[in-house]
Structures are given as structure tokens and as C-alpha cells.
Amino acid sequence: MTESELRQQLVALAHSLFMRGYxxxxxxxxxxxxxxxxxxxTPTNSSFxxxxxxxxxxxxxxGERLSGDRPSKEYPMHIALYQQRPQTGAVVHLHSPYLTALSCLADLNPENCLPPITPYYVMxxxxxxxxxxFxxxxxxxxxxxxxxxxxxNAMLLANHGPVISGKNIREAVFNAEELEDTARLYLQLKPFNYVTLSQQHVDELNCVFKAS
Structure with missing residues (x-):
């Protein structure tokens, strides 16, 4: 895709996230x-x-500005992902309601804040x-x-929200949507008895789909 097409795609996907409350x-x-x-x-203080x-x-x-408005103050976090994860083509940072709520809970497992309740979360x-x-x-x-x-390819920032990457912006947004939906399901299920995928199920998904 050309730079002009990528600019249009970023704006369209951001608008979609905004309209759906992400x-x-x-x-x-x-x-x-x-x-x-x-x-x-996205520029600082801009709206999706x-x-x-x-x-x-x-x-x-x-981090040197080449053109456009002043970048978001979170740009160093984005750059860190690109530098340390070479397959990254796009990064999405949201204050989406369910993941942000999850980030405020006590006693989260710092190695994995969500249990494997669906295959697509694992994949x-x-x-x-x-x-x-911070x-x-x-x-x-x-x-x-x-x-x-x-x-x-994704992390939860305590009392803040998620940061998610993908090979391109479409994949990064899909990953963000799947993660927010998983957090919503988890918080809805939390008061009840629920079943997670077994380690065998997780291993199979990782083997077949090369999950992140």
C-alpha cells in the first residue's frame, strides 16, 4: 500500500474503534x-x-518529527515495540473499558492477566x-x-489499558478487538464457575496456528 492509502486506512480503522466505544x-x-x-x-490530544x-x-x-502535528506523548512506547519486535507493522494503544477495568484489578497474574477462555485469545x-x-x-x-x-505482541499497562501490535494495522486492530472481547467475557464470567482451555488445548493451538 502507498503512504496515502495507509493514512486513509489508519483513519478509517481508528474511526471504527471510536464509534464502537473502544x-x-x-x-x-x-x-x-x-x-x-x-x-x-496519531497526534497528541487527537480523537480517533x-x-x-x-x-x-x-x-x-x-522519534524525530518529519511532518504533521506533534505526535502522541506515548510515541516512545510505540518505538520500543518496533525496535524490539521486528515483525511489528502497527501498534494500537487503547483505553478500552473492559481491558482498562481489568488493569485496575488486584492480584492479577503478572505473567498472564487473562486465562485461556477462548481459542482466538490464544491464537x-x-x-x-x-x-x-508508570x-x-x-x-x-x-x-x-x-x-x-x-x-x-500485547501487554496490559496497570491502571491504564492495553498496548497491542500486529504485522500490519488491520491485524493489530483485530488483535485489540479480540483482546477487549476476551476481557469482557472474563469479567462477566468471573463471578461464576467457568471452564478454561486445558494446557493440551493451548499447546495444540500454538502448534497448529503458531500463536504469539
Missing amino acids: SSGGAGNISLMLPDGALLI GDLNPESLSKITLK RVGKLPLIPY RPGDPKLALAVGELAVNH
């Missing part, structure tokens, strides 16, 4: 890698609901590790994301 106000940010190796990222393709921030992998995400709380834009947050990005 992002509100100026919350969240999305980025993708361009064919020339630069990144497009009314992005302008021409004013998206274009930055280098060192698209695998495991969801927890990153301790303020938005804190350089330590980017370092923590980078450390986990080597082995994980």
Missing part, C-alpha cells in the same frame, strides 16, 4: 510503519473519531503480561514495553 475523547493512540521505514502515529489523514504525525524510529495474543504502573509518557514505560515485546 476509545473516547482524546484517549489512545495508533501507529503504523510506512514503506520508507518511518512511522505514522475525527482524525485528518494529512495531519497525522510522521516520525523516525528515533491472536497467547499471553497478556502486566506492566507495573505515568503516561514516562521513559520507564517504554523500557518496560520493550523488554516484554521480544516475546509478546
Whole structure:
């Protein structure tokens, strides 16, 4: 796809997330890698609901602005994912309600915040590790994301929300949607007895589908 087409695709997918309540106000940010190796990222204080393709921030992998509006303050977190996970083509950070609620719960398993309740959670995400709380834009947050990005395509930021990657922006958004739906199901099931996939089931999915 050309840069112009990718700009349009980012805006369309962001608008779709906004309209379905995955992002509100100026919350969240999305980025993708361009064919020339630069990144497009949503500008600071922008809304997923009314992005302008021409004013998206274009930055280098060192964080230097090439064009467009000032980038989201979370850009170092995005860059960390691209640098430490070479297969990354796009990154989605949301303040989606169910994952953000999950991120505020006590006694989460820091190695995997969600049990394997559906095959598509295992296939698209695998495991969801927890990153301790850092303020938005804190350089330590980017370092923590980078450390986990080597082995994980998604992480949950404590008291903040998820950050999810994919090979392209369509895959990253699909991964984000699947993860939010898994959190919703988990919180609805939590008061009841429920059944998870067995380790044998998980191993089979990892073998057949090469889950993350």
C-alpha cells in the first residue's frame, strides 16, 4: 500500500474503534510503519473519531518529527515495540473499558492477566503480561514495553489499558478487538464457575496456528 492509502486506512480503522466505544475523547493512540521505514502515529490530544489523514504525525524510529502535528506523548512506547519486535507493522494503544477495568484489578497474574477462555485469545495474543504502573509518557514505560515485546505482541499497562501490535494495522486492530472481547467475557464470567482451555488445548493451538 502507498503512504496515502495507509493514512486513509489508519483513519478509517481508528474511526471504527471510536464509534464502537473502544476509545473516547482524546484517549489512545495508533501507529503504523510506512514503506520508507518511518512511522505514522496519531497526534497528541487527537480523537480517533475525527482524525485528518494529512495531519497525522510522521516520525523516525528515533522519534524525530518529519511532518504533521506533534505526535502522541506515548510515541516512545510505540518505538520500543518496533525496535524490539521486528515483525511489528502497527501498534494500537487503547483505553478500552473492559481491558482498562481489568488493569485496575488486584492480584492479577503478572505473567498472564487473562486465562485461556477462548481459542482466538490464544491464537491472536497467547499471553497478556502486566506492566507495573508508570505515568503516561514516562521513559520507564517504554523500557518496560520493550523488554516484554521480544516475546509478546500485547501487554496490559496497570491502571491504564492495553498496548497491542500486529504485522500490519488491520491485524493489530483485530488483535485489540479480540483482546477487549476476551476481557469482557472474563469479567462477566468471573463471578461464576467457568471452564478454561486445558494446557493440551493451548499447546495444540500454538502448534497448529503458531500463536504469539
